[in-house]
Amino acid sequence: MTWTLARRAERMNPSIIREILKVTERPGILSMAGGLPSPDSFPVEAVQAATQKVLREAPREALQYAASEGYGPLREWVADHLARHGLRVQPSQVLITAGSQQGLDLVGKVLLDAGSRVLVETPTYLGALQAFAPFEPEFVPVPSDDDGPLPEALGDCARGARFFYVLPNYQNPSGRCMSEARRAALAREAQRLGLPLVEDNPYGDLWFDAPPPAPLVARDPEQTIYLGSFSKVLAPGLRLGYVVAPQALYPKLLQAKQAADLHTPVFNQRIVHEVVRDGFLDRHLPAVRARYAAQRDAMRAALERHMPEGCRWNTPVGGMFFWMRLPDGMDAMALLEHAVEAGVAFVPGAAFYARDPQPGTLRLSFVTLTPEQIERGIATLVQVLRATADPRRSP
Amino acid sequence: MTWTLARRAERMNPSIIREILKVTERPGILSMAGGLPSPDSFPVEAVQAATQKVLREAPREALQYAASEGYGPLREWVADHLARHGLRVQPSQVLITAGSQQGLDLVGKVLLDAGSRVLVETPTYLGALQAFAPFEPEFVPVPSDDDGPLPEALGDCARGARFFYVLPNYQNPSGRCMSEARRAALAREAQRLGLPLVEDNPYGDLWFDAPPPAPLVARDPEQTIYLGSFSKVLAPGLRLGYVVAPQALYPKLLQAKQAADLHTPVFNQRIVHEVVRDGFLDRHLPAVRARYAAQRDAMRAALERHMPEGCRWNTPVGGMFFWMRLPDGMDAMALLEHAVEAGVAFVPGAAFYARDPQPGTLRLSFVTLTPEQIERGIATLVQVLRATADPRRSP
Structure with missing residues (x-):
């Protein structure tokens, strides 16, 4: 073969999660592995109505090439929506992307050289x-506790870092939400150190009892890039997200977007704008929150009922995930094999560490199973866990 | 500001064409500047019917996360479609992308290091x-004639090149189509030199009198990456294209795709599959070809009628563009300013050269204007041209 790969290709690897999902999403498995929102939450009728309207009223525009920045009215909607979260941005700072995953790619492309330091949370x-x-x-993991990354740890690792990537609301994978005090301290310390932040917020609207504290970007808009998504509040299959960037950075992100795919499908952008323009999310999200909260309650109850001594977990107040630590010495990857045989699945936590993976951690998603399935899934998982910890017992 | 940009950001620039389009697409301008297909060719009713069917029959799947490779039945359709063009590929070699532009981005990401040589056509x-x-x-322009790049020129520049990027069918911007003999010679020479090819074919289905010769990839599938698109045969606003890669390269392109945006909107993929699955293109494309051929005829006639001595142009046998050389000493960028004032627009050719831009070249698109508008547009352009060449005459 005459192909020579770029050096960076060595750094690309199959997503272990996607590989695991292939195994765990076969029929009959009770999967707590996926990071997928519940399809029961998809607003199918609203999408149907919006699609018909768009194709009736503006078919030529919806099917034609369009601006790389994104569809103007959707950019305005995003700016208005964020204003309600205490964030003042101009529509001209909003770049519509193919999910927030593309936002991460563009940020990396514009800001990272080989060897650049990037701070990340743990996990x-x-x-x-x-x-x-x-x-x-070079990824630099910042020590963290249940409240998020430790501000006092930044001083040691911030020097020369291009940015600190943070996911303050109901983090994937840990489920944790940064407290107001932690946010304030983190923002203060980042400002003091001149450390730019890249704030990712796909789950912020999925709170259960009370909204999360204001985003970090509201505290220092000039030093923060903010990423949002329609995947968790509407539907991921439309692939719509957005980047909000300081004016000084916006042009480079836009040029990277142009080079990457010219623009995000304007068909999808117009549909989503049509869905959300008249306050649909205000009516839709309470139902999603109630659904997910009930599922969270079911998983919490099942964990409390079944889990043996030595297992520790958080209780998320929003989002989609529980994060668990197995008893010392247990390996979640080994556990997964037996779990899949017994008909349940989860994601081992090791892949979520930039360095020093913790083999005893795992992520449990509660949003795609019914409360009854969650009870059954956790009970089965615990049987497997006991059998794995004590091989004389079989699950 | 505390942001430090990646070195590569210096190589990103605003698209001069997109900047020009902003000026030239104001109402009232007869624009021959765009690279946009005619919205009259969009199959609005078929898209409407397909969308309703998809949302009725598979809403949960169409709105959920999906495989990074693309929607299975669409990948199969692409493989079948290409088989009709003499190209034998497995569906497992097909990666669905956000337009073929994203295919180019992924190819660059996987194959190019800083300083890697990439051969390109001129223009x-x-x-x-x-x-x-x-x-x-490092871009290395390969000398070309009206038939495409010169195979005998490859020996001088192929050494160590990562690939040669070629667009054999009705090239953007030159409109030229490589002859069978040129393709054969080019493929032979590339094979001899061990030079991989990246073959881009967005316009191949837009032939007027006869289909183009078989693609280069059919001659050496192991040494060629092939890019296709639904933008010019259906609608660009859906942002759907595909990469066909040798099995050895596919996994890396897939990993790059995952990292870039997880997957192409499965909603759009299912809609397009629904539109094309039963031979729709066989009924749709003849109408598009007839429309574009009539517009090509109108532009050819107008050019022959009006253009002064010293202007040279090709006559495309497919695609969307005429390519023109102005009389010696004339600058297309300067001409554009006056043309826009007079109400017509085109794209200066200089931006299409990797090196040594030719200021006397320009690109004329014929697909978005009616034959009458084309006649008027060319007549106006020639008035401006004469006035610019001889400032005593005003347009």
Whole structure:
């Protein structure tokens, strides 16, 4: 073969999660592995109505090439929507992307050289590691506790870092939400250190009892790139997200977007704008929150009922995930094999660490199973866990 | 500001064409500037019917996350479609992308290091230069004639090149189509030199009198990446294209795709599959070809009627563009200013050269104006041209 690969291709790897999903999503498996929102939450009728309207009223525009920045009215909607979260941005700062995953790719492309330091949480979102990795950065994990990354740890690792990638709301994978105090301290410390932030917020609207504290970007808009998504509040199959960037950075991100795919499908943008323009999310999200909260409650109850001594987990107040630590010495990857045989699945946590993977961690999604399935899934998982911890017992 | 840009960001620039389009697409301008297909060719009713069917029959799948490779039945359709063009590929070699522009980005990401040599035609597609440029290659223009790049010139520049980017059918911008003999000679020489090819074919189905010769990839599938698109045969606003890659390269392109945006909107993929699955293109394309051929005829007639001595142009046998050389010493960019004032627009050719831009060249698109508008547009352009060449005459 005469093909020579770029050096960066060595840094690209199959997503272990996608590989696991292939195994775990075969029929009959109770999967708590996916990061997928519940399809029961998809607003099918609203999408149907919006699609018909768009194709009736503006078919030529919806099917033609369009602006790389994104569809104007949708950019305005995003700016208005963020204003309600305490964030003042101009529509001209909004770049519509193919999901927020593309936002991560564009950020990496514009900001990372080989060897650039990128700070990440411990653990962090695997998709961000994959988006940034081809640009060959050096990942620096920032020590974290249940409240998020530790501001006092930044001083040691911020020097020369291009940015700190943070996911403050109901983080994937840990489910944790940064407290107001932690956000304030983190923002203050980042400002003091001149450390830019890349804030990812796909789950912020999926709170259960109370909205999360204001985003970091509201505290220092000039030093923060903010990423949002329609995947978790409407539907991921439309692939719509957005980047909000300081005016000084916007042109380069736009040029990277142009080079990457010219523009995000304007057909999809017009449909989503049609769906959300008249306050649809205000009516839709309470139902999604209630659904996910009930599923969270079911998983919490099942964990409390079944889990043996030595297992520890958080209780998320929003989002889609529980994060668990197995008893010392247990390996989640080994556990997964037996779990799949017994008909349940989860994602081992090791892949979410930029360095020093913790083999005893795992992520459990509660949004795609019914409360009854969750009860059954957790009970089965615990049987497997006991049998694995004590091989004389079989699940 | 505390942001530090990646070195590659210096290689990103605003698309001169998109900047020009902003000026030239104001109402009232007869624009021959765009690279846009005619919206009259969009199959609006078929898209409407397909969308309703998809949302009725598979809403949960159409709106959910999906495989990074693309929608299985669409990948199969692409493989079948290409088989009719003499190209034998497995569906497993097909990667669905956000337009073929994203295919170019992924190819660059996987194959180009800073300083890698990339051979390109003279002139070449600007979007490819923009897609590859952030990966900091050294572009090497291959001398070309009206038949395409000169095979005998490859020996001098192929050494160590990562690939040769070619657009054999009705090239953007030159409109030229490589003859069978030229393709054979080029493929032979590339094979002899061990030079991989990246073959871009967005316009191949837009032939007027006879289909183009078989693609280069059919001659050496192991040494060629092939890019296709639904933008010119259906509608660009859906942003659907595909990469066909040798099995050895496919996994890396797939990983780059995953990192870039997880997957192409499966909603759009299912709609397009629904539109094309039963032979729709066989009924649709003849009408598009007839429309574009009539417009090509109108532009040829207008050029022959009005153009002064010293202007030279080709006559495309497919695609969307005429390519013109102005009389010696004239500058197309300067001409454009006066043309826009007089109410017509085109794209200066200089931006399509990787090196040594030819200021006397320009590209004329014939697909978005009626034959009457084309006649009027060319007549006006010639008035401006005469006035610019001889400032005593005013247009």
